[in-house]
Amino acid sequence: xxxxxxxxxxxxxxxxxxxxxxxxxxxxxxxxxxxxxxxxxxxxxxxxxxxxxxxxxxxxxxxxxxxxxxxxxxxxxxxxxxxxxxxxxxxxxxxxxxxxxxxxxxxxxxxxxxxxxxxxxxxxxxxxxxxxxxxxxxxxxxxxxxxxxxxxxxxxxxxxxxxxxxxxxxxxxxxxxxxxxxxxxxxxxxxxxxxxxxxxxxxxxxxxxxxxxxxxxxxxxxxxxxxxxxxxxxxxxxxxxxxxxxxxxxxxxxxxxxxxxxxxxxxxxxxxxxxxxxxxxxxxx
Numbered sequence: 138x139x140x141x142x143x144x145x146x147x148x149x150x151x152x153x154x155x156x157x158x159x160x161x162x163x164x165x166x167x168x169x170x171x172x173x174x175x176x177x178x179x180x181x182x183x184x185x186x187x188x189x190x191x192x193x194x195x196x197x198x199x200x201x202x203x204x205x206x207x208x209x210x211x212x213x214x215x216x217x218x219x220x221x222x223x224x225x226x227x228x229x230x231x232x233x234x235x236x237x238x239x240x241x242x243x244x245x246x247x248x249x250x251x252x253x254x255x256x257x258x259x260x261x262x263x264x265x266x267x268x269x270x271x272x273x274x275x276x277x278x279x280x281x282x283x284x285x286x287x288x289x290x291x292x293x294x295x296x297x298x299x300x301x302x303x304x305x306x307x308x309x310x311x312x313x314x315x316x317x318x319x320x321x322x323x324x325x326x327x328x329x330x331x332x333x334x335x336x337x338x339x340x341x342x343x344x345x346x347x348x349x350x351x352x353x354x355x356x357x358x359x360x361x362x363x364x365x366x367x368x369x370x371x372x373x374x375x376x377x378x379x380x381x382x383x384x385x386x387x388x389x390x391x392x393x394x395x396x397x398x399x400x401x402x403x404x405x406x407x408x409x410x411x412x413x414x415x416x417x418x419x420x421x422x
Contacts, residue, residue, distance in 0.1 A: 177203065180248035181214060181255070197221055197325045202258060212243060217252040227299060227329050228254075234297045238290035240310055240322040256322075261311035264319060264367070268306055274374030277402065279317075283371060284408075286319035287364055292422075294321060295357045302326040302355065304363035305345040306370070328355045343386040344378045349417050351391060358417035365412025366395075372409075373399040 177185060184206055191200040191213060198217040204210070217223070228245045241257035261267075264283065268275060275283070287309060294301060301308075303326040312318040347354075347362035370376045377396055378386045395413045400406045411421030 177201075177214065178216065178248035178251055178253055180246055181253065185212075185214065187214075203255075211258045213256040213258050215254040215256060217254075219251055221252060221325075223252045223254075224329070227324070227327055230297045230299045230329060231294075231324050231327065234294055234299070236320070238293040238320060239324075240320050259310040259312055259320070259322070261313060263307050263322075264309040264311060265306035267311055267314070268371060272371070272374060275371045277372070277405070280368060280371045280405075282317045283319065284364070284368060286317060287321075287367070290319070290321050291360050291364060295360070298329050299324075299327050300329075300355050300357050301360050301363075302328060302350070303342055303345075304360050304367070305342050306367055309367075343383045343390070344376055346390070347417065348390050348415050351387060354417070356417050358420045358422060361412050361420055361422045362417075365409055368405070368412065369395070369397070369400065369409050372405055 176182065177187060181203070185203040186206060188202040188204050188211065191202050196218075198215045198221070201214045201216065203212055203214045205212070223245055228242065231239055232242050232245075236257075240259060242254055243257070244253075244255040246253060271279065287304075291301070291304070301321060301324065303323065304321070308321065308323040310320050310322045312320060345363045345366045347359035349356060350359050366376070378389070381389075394415060395409075397406060397409050397413070400409055408421075414420040
């Protein structure tokens with residue numbers, strides 16, 4: 138867990154709504170014209186200042202690098218758009234999953250009609266950035282390190298009762314390059330999945346989503362399919378669906394197996410075959 142001074146807010150979930158609402162509910166606009174990124178929600182503005190924006194605005198939220206006014210500790214403020222809600226139980230389970238596996242969520246709460254999170258600031262960027270810097274085709278030793286980092290993190294997250302549902306290189310952060318230390322991040326689509334298979338929205342990143350994601354399945358097996366797609370991309374230097382529209386990707390995912398002909402090494406081919414098995418009951422985990 139990231140160090141927290143006496144002046145920092147304690148790790149908690151504030152003003153969280155109860156019930157069984159899905160972890161995110163998307164809308165297609167913002168009905169608050171006064172909202173700007175020059176202001177933080179009032180619950181944060183008295184203790185933090187904005188340092189800079191981080192990347193382009195996403196569909197769900199804006200990401201800001203903020204600094205605590207007294208401790209100077211830097212965190213990422215994720216300010217969700219109006220109409221998007223967080224599920225209290227999901228957030229609590231992610232907070233309890235352990236910093237060795239997931240990005241630290243210091244605080245989650247609600248202010249001025251918007252949900253927000255304060256997250257650990259990981260300066261090493263994402264696995265997508267690492268692939269871009271060192272790729273496009275990563276060496277097998279590095280891919281082996283990537284698998285050795287992500288697979289236990291998925292297993293630990295599932296052990297906490299949470300399915301990520303949106304694993305992709307951009308949602309895996311690099312704490313350090315040497316030794317490689319990766320953590321899972323961006324849990325906007327994460328969901329609690331206990332013993333039974335449940336169904337939520339079909340929101341997903343199509344290029345990394347398992348066939349059963351088309352129906353909104355929250356089974357743990359879909360995260361391992363996503364790992365398989367990450368491994369395939371890292372080994373071959375390109376994604377098999379690069380340049381295709383979501384509609385075309387969905388059609389291919391629904392009707393045919395993933396093309397693994399570019400994976401030449403038998404060990405890696407076996408791993409990709411196991412992780413990219415279409416039947417989630419037979420898929421490797």
